[in-house]
Amino acid sequence: MTEITRNYLKQLDAKDGLAKFRDEFYLTDDVIYFNGNSLGLMSKRAESSLYEVMETWKQYGIDGWMKGKRPWFYFNDELAELMTPLVGAAPEEICVTGSTTTNIHQMISTLYQPTEDRYKILADELNFPSDIYALKSQLRLKGFDDTALVQVQSRDGQTLLTEDIVAQMTDDVALILLPGVLYRSGQILDMKQLTTAAHKRGIIIGFDLCHSIGSVPHELSKWDVDFAVWCTYKHLNGGPGSVGGLYLNNKHHNHAPGLAGWFGSDKNKQFDMEHVFEKAIDASAYQIGTPHMLSTAPLIGALEMMTEAGIDAVRAKSLLMTDLLIELVTEHLVPFGFVITTPLDHNMRGGHLYIEHEEAARITKAMKAAGVIPDFRAPKGIRMSPVALYNTFTELYDAVMIIKTIMTEEKYKEFENEREIVA
Numbered sequence: 214m215t216e217i218t219r220n221y222l223k224q225l226d227a228k229d230g231l232a233k234f235r236d237e238f239y240l241t242d243d244v245i246y247f248n249g250n251s252l253g254l255m256s257k258r259a260e261s262s263l264y265e266v267m268e269t270w271k272q273y274g275i276d277g278w279m280k281g282k283r284p285w286f287y288f289n290d291e292l293a294e295l296m297t298p299l300v301g302a303a304p305e306e307i308c309v310t311g312s313t314t315t316n317i318h319q320m321i322s323t324l325y326q327p328t329e330d331r332y333k334i335l336a337d338e339l340n341f342p343s344d345i346y347a348l349k350s351q352l353r354l355k356g357f358d359d360t361a362l363v364q365v366q367s368r369d370g371q372t373l374l375t376e377d378i379v380a381q382m383t384d385d386v387a388l389i390l391l392p393g394v395l396y397r398s399g400q401i402l403d404m405k406q407l408t409t410a411a412h413k414r415g416i417i418i419g420f421d422l423c424h425s426i427g428s429v430p431h432e433l434s435k436w437d438v439d440f441a442v443w444c445t446y447k448h449l450n451g452g453p454g455s456v457g458g459l460y461l462n463n464k465h466h467n468h469a470p471g472l473a474g475w476f477g478s479d480k481n482k483q484f485d486m487e488h489v490f491e492k493a494i495d496a497s498a499y500q501i502g503t504p505h506m507l508s509t510a511p512l513i514g515a516l517e518m519m520t521e522a523g524i525d526a527v528r529a530k531s532l533l534m535t536d537l538l539i540e541l542v543t544e545h546l547v548p549f550g551f552v553i554t555t556p557l558d559h560n561m562r563g564g565h566l567y568i569e570h571e572e573a574a575r576i577t578k579a580m581k582a583a584g585v586i587p588d589f590r591a592p593k594g595i596r597m598s599p600v601a602l603y604n605t606f607t608e609l610y611d612a613v614m615i616i617k618t619i620m621t622e623e624k625y626k627e628f629e630n631e632r633e634i635v636a
């Protein structure tokens with residue numbers, strides 16, 4: 214392996230086809246932002262699509278629902294179109310609504326129909342807590358306790374094996390929810406193979422795409438996945454708390470929403486104000502209340518940029534960046550006790566790198582003080598996500614050198630080895 218020099222990375226930047234997008238983001242001088250997996254940066258286009266909605270409100274008041282460049286009543290249609298290449302599904306299978314957690318509640322309450330023999334929900338022990346809380350509360354609502362939730366165990370504490378998940382797809386399992394990319398190790402699960410295995414056993418399966426959407430391509434329709442949910446503030450750069458998304462396979466659109474509300478109505482009937490709910494015929498039936506327009510608006514600009522860049526180009530650059538980061542970390546940081554726990558195989562690696570160190574909490578603080586922004590995941594993980602649309606190859610080198618200095622000069626010892634409230 215040849216040594217990666219800063220000069221070599223500069224050359225990569227010079228011929229990077231996505232480099233032009235960097236200028237569209239608000240970046241801070243002397244800060245290397247590697248936290249796009251938690252909150253993507255603000256772009257000028259997201260800002261202007263937000264202003265556009267505020268302008269419509271200013272000009273038209275209530276009539277903004279039907280007037281202006283983008284009437285709010287039909288806003289979701291355009292967003293569903295923009296989401297199609299990212300999830301690999303038809304627009305009528307997609308709805309931009311709610312948050313990941315509320316969309317999990319909606320999808321589970323819609324699709325989970327336990328019987329005496331088949332009532333368990335299968336998840337994993339490495340998933341994000343909110344998903345697990347939602348699943349447990351859905352079980353409780355149906356009269357079950359936590360023992361009806363089966364969590365696949367990880368052998369190494371970082372990753373899951375397809376065979377271990379499939380082994381748990383027993384006859385008493387009604388539904389499965391798994392992450393597309395694990396939020397810590399960044400492992401991609403084999404969504405296609407898992408879906409086939411679940412369907413062979415008559416089990417409904419869905420994925421939480423929070424850490425894969427906007428970073429990894431999906432083919433939900435082709436794989437015949439039953440449902441999916443995702444947030445839009447991580448790799449999609451929609452802004453803090455921006456509105457999430459759900460996908461429901463066409464074959465399930467006959468299901469009445471588990472959580473019904475008037476915005477799930479057939480649009481032509483919604484304002485008849487009848488007390489009998491007539492659901493929309495597509496995935497928009499699973500919206501509940503009035504769309505949160507100001508948290509939805511930035512997505513137009515953010516997703517247009519993603520469309521122009523193309524998810525395949527984003528994925529190719531992202532993989533190259535994490536490849537290079539792995540090499541740099543191996544050469545310069547592993548000697549200081551860092552361990553890379555992200556899978557090295559391209560098919561198994563999402564858009565971020567997870568490295569562990571006993572002093573991770575205060576190394577993270579020292580990194581932030583030095584202008585490198587990762588995030589810390591207790592007890593000892595540092596997550597770094599070089600983002601294809603706004604990070605450069607040179608930043609990979611600079612960040613690793615900054616961390617190396619923190620280690621050689623033991624600068625992290627100036628900080629407490631405890632996490633912050635929001636870590």
Ligand SMILES: *Cc1c(COP(=O)(O)O)cnc(C)c1O
Nearest residue numbers: 312313314341343396421423444
């Ligand atoms: C980010 C994330 C969430 C957050 O859910 P919200 O409802 O948007 O707060 C949930 N699950 C996973 C796997 C995540 O990565």
